[in-house]
Amino acid sequence: MAVFWEKLMDSQQLVQLGVLIFGSLSVFILIFTVTSLSKEKEVEKRYSKAIESRNLRAPRNEATERGAGRKQAVADTLSSIDNEKRKNKRVKLYVRLKRAGVNMSVQTFYTLSLTLGVVCASYAYIVVPTFSPVIFFCIFIVAAFGIPSWILAFLFKRRQAKFVDELTNAIDIIVRGVKSGLSINECIAIVARESAQPLASEFNEIVESHRVGMPIPECFERLCTRMPLAEVRFFSIVISIQQSSGGSLSEALGNLANVLRSRKQLTAKVGALSAEAKASAAVLASLPLIVMTLVNFTNPDYLVPLWTTFLGKFMLGAAAVWMLIGCVIMRKMINFKY
Structure with a gap:
């Protein structure tokens, strides 16, 4: 066995293997990047063509003008949310900590992460001292930056799942409150008091922000930043459109609750499949x-x-x-x- 490894060491296979691996990896990354960019451009072209053809076919009268105005308001709201999402692709650490529900400062998080990296690298050195320093450095990097980031992502997804489970019930409470004559502010305060965590704390943030003078649509936009979920974006759009254009809030939220229930059933079905x-x-x-x-x-x-x-x-x-x-x-x- 040792002779076999020595022969391999003396041959040119090491160089060929390295060139093959890194060349294939580079080609894979290049193809993946080009494919992703081309798909995004194709979707944007189809979307713009669909809008142009719909605008050309639509007859112009007073009713269609009102409908077009409302559709334009919805499109503007969706566009603003998408732009905000693109700006916040690289979320700052304190926002990630808040999203995950971790009550910890950024300095404390970095201190604990570096401590974890040092402990893991030291343990690896004690167990296998023959490893090269490069391996110990890689262990330190993974333990100090990879594991804490994975833990934050895990906590964030778990918190998101709990939030989505309670969101439909919260919308039902708001619908019943609006039908009984309460204002949207009072309904949100009831949800903040009666709901389970983490939905209660997020709606309590809305209540506190509104008390200091922030408009309700802006409060829900901040909720979208703290909870970047499609369900929350739908909720924010309904509230924003109702505040700007009017209409029956209870009917709109009732339809949204039905959509969210159907979406939840689809999520369970996809998970099972x-x-x-x-x-x-x-x-x-x-x-x-x-x-x-x-x-x-x-x-x-x-x-x-x-x-x-x-x-x-x-x-x-x-x-x-x-x-x-x-x-x-x-x-x-x-x-x-x-």
Whole structure:
């Protein structure tokens, strides 16, 4: 076995393998980027053509002018929300902490993250002191920046799920309150008092902001920033249009509640249909690590060249890169957008 690894070290296969791996990775990234940009441009062209053809076919009279004005208001609101979303693609850390419901300052978060990185790198050095400094540095980077970011994303998604579960009930409360003669402000205050977390705290932010003079539509726009969900955007659009154009708020919110219930049912159906694919992806992602662990226990000398030779370490790094690419591709395949 050792002779085999020495022959590989003396040959040109190391250079060829490196060129093949990084060349393929570069081509993959280039194709993925070009495809994403072309799809976005194609969608924008179709959207603009549909709007132009609809404007050309629509007859002009007083009723259509009023309908066109309301549609234009909805389009303007959607456009402003989309522009705000594009501006906030790179969200600041304190906003991410607030979204995740973590009551912690940015300085404390960075301190804990760096401490976690130092602890993990030190533990790896104690367990396997023969690793190169590059590996310890990579462990520090992953533990200090990757794991805390993953934890924030996990807490944020869990908080979003709880918020969406309570949002339909909150809209029903507002509809009943408006029908009974209460104002929208009083209905929001009732939701803030009676609902469960995290919806209660978010609506309490709306109540407090409105008390200091902020308009209701702007309060809901800030809610969209704290909770960037499609359901919250729909809610904000309904409130904004009603405040600017008038109309029956109870009827609009009732229709929105029905839409959100249908959307929730669709989410559950998609989750059930994609459960098998997610399980298969988890098995495929964990299988190489499981096999390596079993081989290491049954025949430890078989994998020694992977840890002690330069070619072995290079192959481990290349395998890790391709495993990461495979996990990203499988994740994009099983995460459905609807």
